[in-house]
Amino acid sequence: MNKTATILVDEDLCTRCGICSFVCPMSIIDPAADENTLPIVREVNADMCIACGHCEVTCPTHALLLNVRPDEKEEIPGGAGAVSAVDMEYYLKKRRSVRCFTAEPVAKEEILAVLDIARYAPSGSNGQPVQWTVIHNPKDVRRVAELTVEWLKTLIDIAHPLNVYAPVLIQAWESGDDVICRDAPHLLVAHVPENTPIASVDGIIALTHFEIAAQAFGIGTCWAGFVSMAALTYQPLREELGIPVGRTCAFAMMFGHPKYKTYGLPRRDPVEVTWR
Incomplete structure (x- = not known):
């Protein structure tokens, strides 16, 4: 494994789906050309990586690892972070x-x-x-x-x-x-x-x-x-x-810490939207 590579890809887990290449905002990940190759960031493009991590976190098989503090990789526990639209509505409106x-x-x-x-x-x-x-x-x-x-x-x-x-x-x-x-x-x-x-x-x-x-x-x-x-x-x-x-x-x-609690929602002006 090339420890200096921008991305580290597990050959056994990679399905060559190309998602990592599609989501890269800098368009520097070359997708696998066939079943015998892997996604790669060519050395000439390595400095363009902004370490956003899109490639890593959108890999459905967890085959790809962005080589930036790789030991800190964290998986999202199943169901964690799921918030219903109603809960989100009231959470923000009551702020x-x-x-x-x-x-x-x-x-x-x-x-x-x-x-x-x-x-x-x-x-x-x-x-x-x-x-x-x-x-x-x-x-x-x-x-x-x-x-x-x-x-x-x-x-x-x-x-x-x-x-x-x-x-x-x-x-x-x-x-x-x-x-x-x-x-x-x-x-x-x-x-x-x-x-x-x-x-x-x-x-x-x-x-x-x-x-x-x-x-x-x-x-x-x-x-x-x-x-x-x-x-x-x-x-x-x-x-x-x-x-x-x-x-x-x-x-x-x-x-x-707030001195008083919130028991209701105040009024706000209606949303003004222009559709084009």
Whole structure:
């Protein structure tokens, strides 16, 4: 067996069906030409592989192994992940943006479990550019909120989309109302490489996966828009968040255990669709 090959194929299990070749988004897998050959990625095309794993996971006989950390291959247990359309409907419809949290911290092990799910979010060319910073100490989250308010103070009397709202937000904060992080015990920051246009979208997608998965763990979330805007330009906040040089905040999300339960579904505008 060629240990440097892009894909490893079991000759006894491969049926030469060609699925691996059809699903490869880079079109670099040559299908078996006959019963005496196997699918192959020619060496000249090896660098084009984006390690997405489509070839491996769509092989019906488990004959193919993508040669990227092959010892970590994981099979899906029979029936695992099956969710009815009705369950999925209500699971997503009952999701709420949580702004009232209990003081009970979320265990780091639970946070890591949700992030482990979020790492499977799609990214452009499977670049996986998203890295995470978790502000776990509530006092540090409070400091992030304070710095965001400091940033808001710099917007007064300048041309900025928030300059009308800044005085109201500052007044609320100074009156004891945390309108920035909503007294959330934790804050999650997704950061991505700077000057890579699609990476910020990858960050939003990954955070969305975190938000959806968190609900199953009893964790409530809310997108931290003010923090995210401030983190783009306000250096004291960037330093507090520990965003590495060369990377930028894609977005931030507050999270914790919801203080209140959800008992119904709110109304939403009807779906607007244009069929072409």
